[in-house]
Amino acid sequence: MMVMFGVLGLLVVVVGGFAVWFYAIRDPLKGEDFYKFHVEQKWAWQLTMTPEQEKALMAGLEAFDDDEGCYPMREEGVLRVYDPMMLISLFSLAEQFVAMGPAAMRDPARAVRELVTRAAQSEVDGVLHLSGQWLGDTDTVDGMDKYEFTDALMAATHAQGVDCEFAGGFADENRGFATMGVLARSPGHVRQLYDDAHALAGEPRELRNRLDVVLDVMEPENPEYVAAFERAEAEKSKYVNTVMFCFERVVEQYRAARPHLRYAEPSDVLSVVMGRMLEHHLPGCTWTRPPSPEQHSLALAVLRNR
Template sequence: MVVALIVVGVLVLGVAGFVVWFLKIRDPLKGEDFYKFHVEQKWLWELTLTPEQEKAFMAGLEAYDDERGCYPMRSEGLLRVYSPMMLISLYSLTEQFATMGPDAVQDPGRAVHDLVMRAAEGEVEGVLYYNDEWMGEDVTEVDGMDKYAFTDAMMSATFAQGVDHEFAGGYADENKGYLTMGVLTKNPEHVERMYQEASALAGEPTEYRNKLDVMRDVMTPESPEYVAAFDRAEAEKSKYINTLVFCFERVVEHYRDLRPQLEYAEPKDVLSVVMARMLEDDLRGCTWTRPPSDEQRELALALLSNRS
């Protein structure tokens, strides 16, 4: 009996340990072990805080994650909150955390909780509510498109042809119902040099003679020096990127209203008009991670409205 209890206890501890590792340490999507609340002092929003403040801020995020769930989307400068469902600008959060002074460092769990609850009170600038049932309850298609096709059309609507700009990334989550759109007019010269210096560390390109050469190259780890230099260039580039975020639910509402007027247009073209109007008219359902410059706003409108 005692042996059986010991075995059961070991199994329970083993399962619990696996769950913690899989959900808290391991990234199920990337298949990598990592800790999502580590202190980097890498991205611009992190540099709002001192290392001590960032350590406390991350402890506060982890406490909220334990309670309701959240995930820092570091390169985009966003915190995805699972409950209540919303995206919050990490630029805004870190600025507010810093202004709270020593009290926030002393009790970061309470400080972060209060900041998130404050964001839940109203969809102000830098806060976007999203809905994972963005098509509507028990609805599986919009204008004949399932969630994957609609998401693809939305992504297509954010990449205009013939607009001079620097690629700054973008991401859409068809399950949660939000889209991010990086906006950058041009890389500064020093950032271009950083990328060139990183590329030089990568070595000469491999000459492929057959499929085996391709497989070998893919399986060969990249130079640590190159990876570090490239990461530095990415972090520096991010300082000049602003991210625009859209809520699928509100986009769908405007799409349904506009569709009869653009009966013969491609869905992506209708979405271009919808999203451009949402941005131009400052409608709810879209926001920036930080206040945009006139140049950033004009570029975003050009990328979205070139079809309208």
């Protein structure tokens, strides 16, 4: 009996510890150290600035976040602005901030607000206006709710048989946007950085039961591995370009194309639609930075090869 209570006590402690870890530490919306603007200058868009310029820009973004709300998607090089809802390329934002010269350095909060206001007024390259009501007056698109549509759209961004390296992708069904990373192949030194990082990870724990799974999830990762992996990710970002899509405009194109592709799967229709938007530079899609001809061709191949 004492053994049984001891086991139950251990399970309570483990489950309780897991809950604390998940909600207070792992969950980025609750972790106190998650939402920082001042981090190591390592992502490709950050490296287009001097350390002083980068610190000033981040201070300006932090001030804007306090008033209106924004979130820098550092790896993708995208700034999510909550009001008005839009995406702004951090490459473009950094370039414009630097071009403002000493005035931006003296008052970064004012400079960032001016740049965001300018982006809200005109959907130029590197800016994508969004709508939370992208489904329109209905709750479905072609019988799909917002979650099913998002799944189909993300499936359209995964190539079958295209020789390229996975470069990430993200979708938000509530704010109505998706991103697609584009990368032909990482250079050899980047692959070596990943190999070096994985060598620090150590042997994986043998998972024999559910308790082993819980303990494995709770065990903190080797900080040396985490740092090495982040260095590899940051170096890889120098060679990745990202396409952004607005769901509202994709839905418009989808509804127009659907009658001509009656028997195609939704993801295949979306492949055609998104490829057409990208090829003809239609409203509703843009890059985080001007693509090379190779990147543009690869993105089209990925979208159309289903």
